[in-house]
Amino acid sequence: NPSSFGPDRHATETRFALTGAHLAVACEGCHVPTVDGRHFDVEGGGQACVTCHAASDPHAGQFSAGVTPVPCEGCHGTDDWHAVAFDHSGTRFPLSGRHAVTACVLCHRAGDGGPVPYRGLDSTCASCHRGDDPHREQFADRPCADCHDSTSFRLAGFDHDRTRFPLDSAHRNVTCGQCHGPETDADGQLFVRFRPIDIRCSSCHAS
16 A cells, blocks of 8 residues: 556456546446455455445436346447447337437436436327327327328328318318417317318308
8 A cells, every 4th residue: 555556557457447437436436445445355246236236326227137138348448438329229119300419308207206217108199298288189199200201290290181171172272270270279289170060151161
């Protein structure tokens, strides 16, 4: 004491080179005292992150179990544990359009003081957007992707000929809002009525 075994020797004489924040960790942070309290375990218990960090795993084992376990270094580096590099395209929900620039926490939210959920999330649009559904569940029986894409979430394309009222002749030149007007729901919130709508001529042309 003091020891001559520093980071340089740790890099050349062991299987675990110290990088990033590990350089600032005291030796006994990884090499714990043996039972007699007089010596330190210099072999260590393994090189996997969970060897030292299992008790402080903020993900509660979400990535260490299951069919495809993901090692910590798959997302994290040693320079900054909070700097995450993750390729979402390898998941069941590849990010595209506006989703690609959405903050992670808007979809991955911790609830009731538990860990932030990353796996097993519902990937339907309603799982995140039910609270801001502008259609008031008029289309609860249809997937949002039938009319919208993730580029802007505005109407991407709609084929009115697939409805009970195909548009023909002069109806093709009428703006949507002339038939689909605003209404107020039970909470006093405005929404546009799309279905059901009276398709008799008199419903629009009573005069």
